Amino acid sequence: MTAERPEVAAAACADASVIQNIVIIGAGQAGGWAAQTLRAEGFTGRLVLIGDEAHPPHERPPLSxxxxxxxxxxxxxxxMKAEAFEALGLNWRPSARVLRIDRAAKQVLLADGEAVPYDKLILCTGGRARQLTLPGVDQVPLHTLRTIEDAQALAPALGAGRSVVVVGGGWIGLEVxxxxxxxxxxxxxxxxxxxxCERTVPAEISEHLLALHRAQGTRVLLGAGVSGFARAADGRSEVLLADGSALRCDTIxxxxxxxPNDELAREAGLECDGGVLVDARCHTSDPDILAAGDVAVAPNTWAGRRLRLESWQNAQEQGIAAARSALGHTVDYQPLPWFWSDQYGMNLQIYGMPAAAHRVVRRCDEASGNFVLFYLAGDVVQAAIGHNAARDLRFARRLIEQRKPVDDERLADLATPMSKQ
Ligand SMILES: Cc1cc2nc3c(=O)[nH]c(=O)nc-3n(C[C@H](O)[C@H](O)[C@H](O)COP(=O)(O)OP(=O)(O)OC[C@H]3O[C@@H](n4cnc5c(N)ncnc54)[C@H](O)[C@@H]3O)c2cc1C
Known part of the structure; x- marks a missing residue:
C-alpha cells in the first residue's frame, strides 16, 4: 500500500505547518496505533510506516x-481491517528495514539504499526474542516465539505424541x-x-502457576540451569542441564x-538504557524523535521509576500517546501497568506493580477457585492480581487509580460487591 496524500500536513498543533513528513519505524502494534492516531488527529501529511515484517500491523498475544x-x-x-488500513493513506513499506537514522539530515536510511526524510520520527521497533549462546545451539533446532512465522513454524511441532521442552518459565514459555x-x-x-514468572509476580502467584501447570501434567523443573544442547543418536534433540542430566525431546x-530493538537509537546517539529512554511525552533525547511500545523505557509514577513495559496495553496506549505528542498535544503518559495471560482456562490479570512490602488481602471464591489478591500500602490498594476475575479487576483498577482508602474485611467479602468498596 503506497497511496500518498498530496495535501500538506495540517496537524492540530502549534508547529503544524512544519510537520509534513512523519516516519514510523516498526509496523507492529505500537506503530500501527501511532499511524492510525496521527490520521485520527488530523495529520494529512506524508506518513511513512516502515516495518521489516511482511504483514500489516498486528497483535502478538494470540501467537502463543x-x-x-x-x-x-x-x-x-x-x-485493522484491510479497508480501514487502506483508508489511512499510508506510505506503507512492508519487508523494509531501516539501517540507520541520520539525525543531522533528518532522514532514515533503508536497507535498499533509499533515504526517507522526516520532520518527526517515531520509533516503534519493539524487541526480539532473546537467544542463548550455549554449546550445541547449532546442533539442534531451537524455536522462539515473536512473529507469525515463528508461530507457524512451531505449531506443527506441538501435537499429540510430540515431546516439547520449554526453556524459560516466564509468560511466553508458560503459554507455549x-x-x-x-x-x-x-x-x-x-x-x-x-x-x-519470578520477575513479574509475587511468590504466591508463582505457586499458583506451578500448581496449574503440574495439574495439567507438565513437568516443571525449577532452579534448573541449561548448560547446552545436543543431537541424540536417534536424531532427536537434547537439552543438557547443569546437573549433568539431559532431557530428550522432539522440540525445544x-x-x-x-x-529491545534499540540499536538504531543507540547508533544515532539517542540516550538508551535497556531500551530507548523517553519522557512522559514519549520524547527521546532528540525532540524530533519519539518512541513507544516494547522498545521504550519511560518514567512511571505507579512504579516510582523508569520502566520498559512489554504489554499489549502499553503498545497501544503509548503508540497513541506518541502520535499525539508528535503533533504537539500535551501528553503525560504514565499508565497504571496492566498485563494479562491466558493459560488453560485461566485468565490472569495484573494491575499495578505488586511489591514484597505490600500487605495482601484475598478475595477468593472457594467454589470456583477464582480470586483477586489486593496488594495494599496502608489502606490504599496499589496493585491487584486476579484469576478469572475480570469484572472485579475493573473495579480494582478504579480503586488503585483513585487511591481510595478501603476496608480489608469488605474487600475480602464476596458478599460486598466491588462496586461498593
Ligand atoms: C507470543 C506473544 C504473546 C504475547 N501475549 C501477551 C499477552 O497475553 N498480554 C499482553 O499484555 N502482552 C502480550 N504480549 C506482548 C505484546 O504483544 C507486546 O508488548 C507488543 O506486541 C509490543 O508491540 P510493539 O509494537 O512495541 O513491538 P512489536 O510488536 O515487536 O513491533 C515492532 C516491529 O518493528 C519491527 N522493526 C524492528 N526494527 C526494525 C527496523 N530497523 N526496521 C524496520 N522494522 C523494524 C519489528 O520487526 C516489528 O515488526 C505478547 C507478545 C508475544 C510475542
Missing part, C-alpha cells in the same frame, strides 16, 4: 494462544507450554529461577525474554 493452537488464523491478529499440552504434547518446562522452545 489461538494462532499457535490453530484455533485462529494469523490474519485475525491484524490491528499450556498450548502444547492442550494439543496433546508431553511438556517439560525448565526454569533457572526458583519460581515461575526458548522463552527466555526479549531484547
Amino acid at each position: 494462544k489461538a494462532v499457535l493452537s490453530g484455533a485462529a488464523l494469523p490474519e485475525t491478529t491484524r490491528l 507450554a499450556a498450548t502444547a499440552r492442550q494439543q496433546g504434547a508431553e511438556v517439560v518446562v525448565v526454569e533457572t529461577q526458583s519460581r515461575l 522452545v526458548l522463552g527466555i525474554g526479549l531484547v
Whole structure:
C-alpha cells in the first residue's frame, strides 16, 4: 500500500505547518496505533510506516494462544481491517528495514539504499526474542516465539505424541507450554529461577502457576540451569542441564525474554538504557524523535521509576500517546501497568506493580477457585492480581487509580460487591 496524500500536513498543533513528513519505524502494534492516531488527529501529511515484517500491523498475544493452537488464523491478529488500513493513506513499506537514522539530515536510511526524510520520527521497533549462546545451539533446532512465522513454524511441532521442552518459565514459555499440552504434547518446562514468572509476580502467584501447570501434567523443573544442547543418536534433540542430566525431546522452545530493538537509537546517539529512554511525552533525547511500545523505557509514577513495559496495553496506549505528542498535544503518559495471560482456562490479570512490602488481602471464591489478591500500602490498594476475575479487576483498577482508602474485611467479602468498596 503506497497511496500518498498530496495535501500538506495540517496537524492540530502549534508547529503544524512544519510537520509534513512523519516516519514510523516498526509496523507492529505500537506503530500501527501511532499511524492510525496521527490520521485520527488530523495529520494529512506524508506518513511513512516502515516495518521489516511482511504483514500489516498486528497483535502478538494470540501467537502463543489461538494462532499457535490453530484455533485462529494469523490474519485475525491484524490491528485493522484491510479497508480501514487502506483508508489511512499510508506510505506503507512492508519487508523494509531501516539501517540507520541520520539525525543531522533528518532522514532514515533503508536497507535498499533509499533515504526517507522526516520532520518527526517515531520509533516503534519493539524487541526480539532473546537467544542463548550455549554449546550445541547449532546442533539442534531451537524455536522462539515473536512473529507469525515463528508461530507457524512451531505449531506443527506441538501435537499429540510430540515431546516439547520449554526453556524459560516466564509468560511466553508458560503459554507455549499450556498450548502444547492442550494439543496433546508431553511438556517439560525448565526454569533457572526458583519460581515461575519470578520477575513479574509475587511468590504466591508463582505457586499458583506451578500448581496449574503440574495439574495439567507438565513437568516443571525449577532452579534448573541449561548448560547446552545436543543431537541424540536417534536424531532427536537434547537439552543438557547443569546437573549433568539431559532431557530428550522432539522440540525445544526458548522463552527466555526479549531484547529491545534499540540499536538504531543507540547508533544515532539517542540516550538508551535497556531500551530507548523517553519522557512522559514519549520524547527521546532528540525532540524530533519519539518512541513507544516494547522498545521504550519511560518514567512511571505507579512504579516510582523508569520502566520498559512489554504489554499489549502499553503498545497501544503509548503508540497513541506518541502520535499525539508528535503533533504537539500535551501528553503525560504514565499508565497504571496492566498485563494479562491466558493459560488453560485461566485468565490472569495484573494491575499495578505488586511489591514484597505490600500487605495482601484475598478475595477468593472457594467454589470456583477464582480470586483477586489486593496488594495494599496502608489502606490504599496499589496493585491487584486476579484469576478469572475480570469484572472485579475493573473495579480494582478504579480503586488503585483513585487511591481510595478501603476496608480489608469488605474487600475480602464476596458478599460486598466491588462496586461498593
Ligand atoms: C507470543 C506473544 C504473546 C504475547 N501475549 C501477551 C499477552 O497475553 N498480554 C499482553 O499484555 N502482552 C502480550 N504480549 C506482548 C505484546 O504483544 C507486546 O508488548 C507488543 O506486541 C509490543 O508491540 P510493539 O509494537 O512495541 O513491538 P512489536 O510488536 O515487536 O513491533 C515492532 C516491529 O518493528 C519491527 N522493526 C524492528 N526494527 C526494525 C527496523 N530497523 N526496521 C524496520 N522494522 C523494524 C519489528 O520487526 C516489528 O515488526 C505478547 C507478545 C508475544 C510475542
